[in-house]
Amino acid sequence: MTVKDILDAIQSKDATSADFAALPLPESYRAITVHKDETEMFAGLQTRDKDPRKSIHLDEVPVPELGPGEALVAVMASSVNYNSVWTSIFEPLSTFGFLERYGRTNELAKRHDLPYHIIGSDLAGVVLRTGPGVNAWKPGDEVVAHCLSVELESSDGHNDTMLDPEQRIWGFETNFGGLAEVALVKSNQLMPKPGHLSWEEAAAPGLVNSTAYRQLVSRNGAGMKQGDNVLIWGASGGLGSYATQFALAGGANPICVVSSDQKADICRSMGAEAIIDRSAEGYKFWKDEQTQDPKEWKRFGKRIRELTGGEDIDIVFEHPGRETFGASVYVTRKGGTITTCASTSGYMHEYDNRYLWMSLKRIIGSHFANYREAWEANRLIAKGKIHPTLSKVYSLEDTGQAAYDVHRNLHQGKVGVLCLAPEEGLGVRDEEMRAKHIDAINRFRNI
Numbered sequence: 001m002t003v004k005d006i007l008d009a010i011q012s013k014d015a016t017s018a019d020f021a022a023l024p025l026p027e028s029y030r031a032i033t034v035h036k037d038e039t040e041m042f043a044g045l046q047t048r049d050k051d052p053r054k055s056i057h058l059d060e061v062p063v064p065e066l067g068p069g070e071a072l073v074a075v076m077a078s079s080v081n082y083n084s085v086w087t088s089i090f091e092p093l094s095t096f097g098f099l100e101r102y103g104r105t106n107e108l109a110k111r112h113d114l115p116y117h118i119i120g121s122d123l124a125g126v127v128l129r130t131g132p133g134v135n136a137w138k139p140g141d142e143v144v145a146h147c148l149s150v151e152l153e154s155s156d157g158h159n160d161t162m163l164d165p166e167q168r169i170w171g172f173e174t175n176f177g178g179l180a181e182v183a184l185v186k187s188n189q190l191m192p193k194p195g196h197l198s199w200e201e202a203a204a205p206g207l208v209n210s211t212a213y214r215q216l217v218s219r220n221g222a223g224m225k226q227g228d229n230v231l232i233w234g235a236s237g238g239l240g241s242y243a244t245q246f247a248l249a250g251g252a253n254p255i256c257v258v259s260s261d262q263k264a265d266i267c268r269s270m271g272a273e274a275i276i277d278r279s280a281e282g283y284k285f286w287k288d289e290q291t292q293d294p295k296e297w298k299r300f301g302k303r304i305r306e307l308t309g310g311e312d313i314d315i316v317f318e319h320p321g322r323e324t325f326g327a328s329v330y331v332t333r334k335g336g337t338i339t340t341c342a343s344t345s346g347y348m349h350e351y352d353n354r355y356l357w358m359s360l361k362r363i364i365g366s367h368f369a370n371y372r373e374a375w376e377a378n379r380l381i382a383k384g385k386i387h388p389t390l391s392k393v394y395s396l397e398d399t400g401q402a403a404y405d406v407h408r409n410l411h412q413g414k415v416g417v418l419c420l421a422p423e424e425g426l427g428v429r430d431e432e433m434r435a436k437h438i439d440a441i442n443r444f445r446n447i
């Protein structure tokens, strides 16, 4: 039995759940990995010069043992997230430390502590096997998976599963991720694949869409409301392209920050009107490595007021971090919210606290999404309210190049990866709904 037989079953129109259940599992499969004995390979290099093409490997690996409450999924497509970039450059720390720590928690978790890390935190595919105790899913189900892995044994996480002390991001802090032909997930990560999307389109939104949903829309994040002015950094990027859609769909007013004409055009085509090209306008929030320039914060704030008719920002959707955080705090209105989920340009932030406390602003830390938020974010995709922002699609072999593109900010929206899917465009089950949304689905393609 090989993965080829699995693919044949998926592509045959008449394979039943029983047929999938009867398929023997392959012994091994192809997976994108980083290697534990290479974690020092970029020592001494600047972040920018660490090249994911050198650390990312395509290996043949054994199929992991399936545990209770888990599922093995045949992965048709996945996508590149920035967390895979972090893993591949071993920053801010090597993810093997996470696997070792997880491995120490119990016998079954030991499976994750291996000399290779199979990365990737998105997938669209077909359930192959479910472990004991799984009733909601069966072999043959077409699914996407969100990336929240929790144990739920502590009451800390019972109200909001992101607060579980054993909260991990699948494919980043666990092994057996989605950039592979087969993946191992907890069955409660599974959600129905939206029928109007191809495999690669369905695999694109998961992580970033759920994160943007919690960070911006959910009451656990900024709790955006109609009419809010929302400043969105990287508005055509992975997170930003969903934040922009949520702002527009929710009756808010996105102020989109991008770094090129082309990206400005993409934001316009999504329906945004207020756009700031940070490259063309040349903002330099830092005079040097240690000193910020409040005059530049003010120039940025003035530009925002021009675009909003004199209003300031209700919510900043933050993720660039050190480079922009001082400006983000400054341009927020009295009582407004800065919600942050990342620090791409550096995690030691500096801002003038007088502008925070005197103007009663709030900073909210946000990370991925709880089970329910991830489900609701996927539901919005399935209903055609929010659309994938897939631009380019790579083969599994070229994942290193795909991660390089994301690391060097050469991409738009989301970058997809075909795993078992032999070509793009497969897996669509609802052509009628697709036809209704085809322009929005293709908005980011091949640009």
Ligand SMILES: C/C=C/C(=O)SCCNC(=O)CCNC(=O)[C@H](O)C(C)(C)COP(=O)(O)OP(=O)(O)OC[C@H]1O[C@@H](n2cnc3c(N)ncnc32)[C@H](O)[C@@H]1OP(=O)(O)O
Binding pocket: 082, 083, 086, 091, 092, 093, 147, 169, 207, 211, 341, 342, 368
């Ligand atoms: C969905 C996608 C998301 C993304 O893309 S996010 C971007 C990518 N992710 C990242 O960049 C994050 C990577 N992760 C990290 O950098 C680290 O992961 C953290 C900095 C978040 C945490 O580091 P750690 O080493 O796990 O935590 P500690 O708190 O520094 O060390 C743990 C030890 O410190 C003890 N401790 C914790 N809190 C306290 C306290 N308040 N007072 C005293 N001790 C404390 C613990 O118990 C434990 O101890 P013991 O090592 O002995 O087990």
Ligand SMILES: NC(=O)C1=CN([C@@H]2O[C@H](COP(=O)(O)OP(=O)(O)OC[C@H]3O[C@@H](n4cnc5c(N)ncnc54)[C@H](OP(=O)(O)O)[C@@H]3O)[C@@H](O)[C@H]2O)C=CC1
Binding pocket: 081, 082, 083, 086, 207, 208, 211, 233, 234, 235, 236, 237, 238, 239, 240, 257, 258, 259, 260, 263, 278, 319, 320, 323, 324, 341, 342, 343, 344, 345, 366, 367, 368, 369, 406, 409, 413
């Ligand atoms: N905590 C969580 O749950 C999550 C955290 N993340 C983290 O969020 C960050 C962004 O992820 P994602 O959106 O997928 O990445 P992308 O690279 O797809 O998009 C980020 C965008 O931010 C803009 N940007 C990058 N650097 C700067 C800078 N120095 N100043 C201003 N703008 C900048 C760029 O847009 P432009 O050049 O057009 O301005 C870029 O396109 C990553 O660090 C990632 O790890 C992501 C998802 C979930």
